[in-house]
Amino acid sequence: MASTKTGIEWTDKTWNPTTGCNKVSPGCKHCYAEEITRRFKGTFPNGFTFTIHEERLQQPRTWKKPSRIFVNSMSDLFHEQMPLSYLERIFEVMADCPQHVFQVLTKRAERLSEIAPYLDWPDNVWMGVSVETQKYAYRIDHLREVDAKVRFLSCEPLLGPLELDLTGIHWVITGGESGKNHRPIDENWVRSIRDQCLESKVAFFHKQWGGSTPKKNGRMLDGRSWDEMPAVYRELLTDEELNAI
Numbered sequence: 046m047a048s049t050k051t052g053i054e055w056t057d058k059t060w061n062p063t064t065g066c067n068k069v070s071p072g073c074k075h076c077y078a079e080e081i082t083r084r085f086k087g088t089f090p091n092g093f094t095f096t097i098h099e100e101r102l103q104q105p106r107t108w109k110k111p112s113r114i115f116v117n118s119m120s121d122l123f124h125e126q127m128p129l130s131y132l133e134r135i136f137e138v139m140a141d142c143p144q145h146v147f148q149v150l151t152k153r154a155e156r157l158s159e160i161a162p163y164l165d166w167p168d169n170v171w172m173g174v175s176v177e178t179q180k181y182a183y184r185i186d187h188l189r190e191v192d193a194k195v196r197f198l199s200c201e202p203l204l205g206p207l208e209l210d211l212t213g214i215h216w217v218i219t220g221g222e223s224g225k226n227h228r229p230i231d232e233n234w235v236r237s238i239r240d241q242c243l244e245s246k247v248a249f250f251h252k253q254w255g256g257s258t259p260k261k262n263g264r265m266l267d268g269r270s271w272d273e274m275p276a277v278y279r280e281l282l283t284d285e286e287l288n289a290i
């Protein structure tokens with residue numbers, strides 16, 4: 046699984062210059078990345094152990110078609126074992142590929158805010174943190190310190206109601222958990238986040254309700270899908286592409 050097209054609704058493809066991770070909070074309980082390493086042992090001989098893949102570092106330079114790229118879907122870019130020198134090289138590649146938007150998502154918000162001042166943040170790098178319950182809303186405070194053009198939240202798997210301070214946040218994604226042992230989501234939790242986004246003029250994207258499979262319960266909320274993207278991204282699109290969203 047060097048790079049893949051992905052079924053994730055808010056991105057086009059994935060890039061994994063590292064793989065492997067370990068669990069840090071309840072959102073990790075049924076980590077799909079860990080499950081994939083278990084299922085495809087041949088592709089992941091190190092299993093879910095944090096592993097650097099130098100051979101993948103330059104991949105985005107070879108992808109000519111402008112894409113939204115989810116960085117490290119199989120790991121966490123701010124993992125404790127990620128060396129600063131390798132992280133700097135990853136940021137160099139992203140800066141050198143302005144044709145792409147790079148979407149980085151972490152649960153390690155403390156390490157993000159420690160390291161962020163030492164990195165250059167080109168406009169095409171969007172930075173997000175996961176917030177699955179109110180207990181982890183403090184990650185947003187760390188994110189706010191980061192000088193990224195787009196700062197976003199992934200509230201997936203959403204495991205409880207959230208009251209969010211959306212100051213300095215440009216985009217919020219919600220989603221329910223999927224799989225055999227998925228934990229339930231309450232429609233009102235999502236509705237409340239949607240309303241908070243509307244109030245704060247923050248783009249809102251509801252990915253899916255989850256269930257035994259990701260698409261099982263669809264993604265409609267109050268009679269429509271919610272596919273908003275940050276304003277900065279909409280500015281990059283042609284009218285035709287905008288109509289297709």
Ligand code: SF4
Nearest residue numbers: 066067068073076120
């Ligand atoms: S931080 Fe992400 S990749 Fe790492 S264990 Fe948790 S869910 Fe999985």
